[in-house]
Amino acid sequence: MRQSARRQGTGLVVVLLLAAGVARADIGGLKPFSAQLDSGAVFVKEAGFGHGWRYGGGVFFRTGKRAGVEILLERFGVPVEEDAGGEPGLGAGRMDMTSLLFNQHLFFLSRGRILPYAILGVGFCFIGYSPDDAAVLPEKDFVDRLALQLGGGLDFRVSSGLAVSGKVRYNMVKTWVEDLPRTEPIRETDPLAQNMLHLYGLELSLGLKFSF
C-alpha cells in the first residue's frame, strides 16, 4: 500500500516536472490571428434535457498581450423528454442550438507552450426543436436568446503555429417555449409571465488552433 502510494507520488512529481519543463520552453507569444476547429460534449442542466455532441469553428484575434477575441460558430443537439423543464405539451424530441459566440479570452500567461485563459463573452443562440415523430409538425418552439458565456481553457502549443486547445464553458441560456405560430413580435411577450427554462449547458471541447 505504502509502496503503491510512493510510486504514485513519484509518478506525479515526474509528470509535474515534465509539464513544467515543457511549459517553460519558450516558443514566443500569441500570434495575431488564429483559425480553430473544435468538438466535444454538452450537458444541459435543465430537467428533461439530455447531453449530446457539439462542434464548432471560428477565428481568434489577439487584441493585447494577454487578451484576444474569439468569434465562433457552434452547433449542438440534445434529446428532450416529454414535458421537459415542466413545460406541458412539449413532446419528446430533440433540441438543436446554433450559436454565434463573441468571447473575450484573458490569458494568465503571455508566452510559453501552455497558455491557460479565462473566457467571458456572449452568444446569439438560435434554438430549434423537432419532435421525434417526424410526421407531426411542431406546435411549439424555443425562443432564441442572447446568452452569457463563462469558462476557461488551455492552449498546449505544439509549435508556434499549432496548438491543441481544451475548453470548458457554460452557455447560460434563459428562455421559454412558445406556441406556434407567433402572432405578435417577440418584444410584446412578457418573459416574466412565462415558464422560464434555464438551459445552462456545460460544454467540454477539444480542438486545434492554427495560428498565423
Place this chain on the structure above:
Amino acid sequence: MTTFSTTISTLALSLLLGHIAVGGLPVDTAASGAPRLPSFSLAAFLPGDSAPPPAQKAADPPPPPRPIRKRPLLAAAEVAGINLGVWAFLHYVGDAFYSYISWETIRDNFRDGFEWDRSRYFVNFYHHPYHGYLYFSAGRANGLNYWGSALATLGGSLMWEVVMEKYRPSINDLVTTTAGGCVYGEIGYRFSALVRKKDARGLGRIWREAVGTILDPIGGVNRLLNGRKDSDPGLPGSPDAGRILNGEVVLTGPVVTRSAELAGTRAAPLVGFTLNYGDPAGTGWSGHPFDVFSVKGRLRWGPDRPHLSLFIHGALFGKKLASRGGTSHFLGLYQHYEYYGLDTLRVCGTSFTGGWSSRFKFSPDVALTASARLGWLGLGSSDDFYADPGGDRRSYNFGTGLTSAAEVAIAAKGYEYFSVIWRHYGLYALAVSGGRAGRESWDILQGQVNVPVWEKLGVGFVVEYCGRRFDFKDYPPGSRRLVEARAFVSCQF
C-alpha cells in the same frame, strides 16, 4: 444597480466636499491680478501626503503638456463591455423583463426605429446620464479628449438602445444619456485628476485611487488592471486636467416653504454645495471644453422623499477678452445639464447657451462677478401634475424651447457676501408619448446673503422663488408658485 451607483457617487461628492483643505491659486490667476477668491485643491486633502505651500506652487512654472496615448479601439471595447456587463447583471441577477434580447429583437429595433420612452422621471433624467458617465469615462480613460469621449458616449448609448433592450430604441434616452453623460463624465474626470497624485504611496495612494475610481470609474478600473501607471490619463499634469476649484458647502436646518397656491407650510433639511472649477471670468482658459465649469447641487430630505437638484454648466468654447486693472471678461458657448426637483415642482433639461461672464474690481479687495447666458433648451421635461399626481412619477411632458440665466455675486477679501441667481426655462411641450400639448414658463430666483463668522465659516439667509406658468391644450391656463426661506451655516473655500 444604477440607483446604487448613483447614490454612491453622489455621496462621494458630498464626502469629498467635507474633506477639502487649503491649496493654491492658479498661476495665471495670481499673475493677472484677479481677486484672490479663496481656493482649495482636492489634491491636498487626502491622508498620506501633504500639499505644497501655496507660495511655492504659484512660483512653479506650469507643467508642459504631456502627450497621452490615444486608444480608441480599447475605449470602444470597454464601452461594449460596460453594456454587456450591465446587461448580464440585469438579466441574470435582476431578471429585468427588458433584458430578454435576441438577434430577433435587435432586428426588430433596427426595423422599427426610435420612440419616446416614459420611464420614471428620475430614471430617465438622472440614471441615464449616469450610464452615459461610464461610457464617457471609458473614452477619457483611454486618452480620448472631450469630443472623442462624447462620441464614445453616443456610440455606447446607441448600442444600448438598439441592441441591449428588447424595446424599441428611445430617442429621449439617447439624448439624455449622451448629453448628460458628457457633462457628468467630464466633471468626474476633472475631479478625479484633482484627487489622484503621482508617486503617492501607502494609505494616501489607497484613498486617492478609491476616491478617483468613484469619480472616474473606468479610469480607476484601467489603472487597477495596468498597475496604476502614473503615465495614465486622468492625473495632474494631463493637458486638460488638474485645475483649482473653489466653492461652498451649505447646511441648513428645516427649510420653511410657503406657497401662494400650494396649501400649507412644510419643513425639510437640506445640504447643498457649489463648486467652481476654473475662473468663470476666463482666467486660465486654455481652450479645452470644461476648462471652466460650475456645479451647484443640493439634496433635501422631504417633505415626502429625498429630492436632488443639480445645475451644471461648462464652457465648450470660449474667448477671454482683453482686460485691465483686474477686470476680466469671458465669452463662451456653454453646455448645461440641469435637474431641479422639489416635492411639487420638477423641471430638467439639457441645453446649449451662449453667454458672457465678467469680473469687475472696485478696489483691490472688492469684486463683482456677473454673467448671463441665453440659448436652446434642447430637450427638457417638467412634471405633469394633471395626471397621476402621486403615482410612480411617469407623468411628465417632454419639451424643447429657450433657456436663460443670470448671476451676480459680490465678494470682499475672497468671501462672497451676496449673490443673486435667476434661471428661466421656456418649454414648448412636444406632446409625444401621451404628453400634454402646450407651453410653460419657469422662473427660479435665488437671493443669498452670507456673513463670515469665523475664518471660512459663515451664516446666511437665502430666499428662493420658483414660479411656473402653463397653458396646456384643453386645460385652463394657470400657475404655481413656491417661496422658500432658509437660514444656513456655510463653509466657503
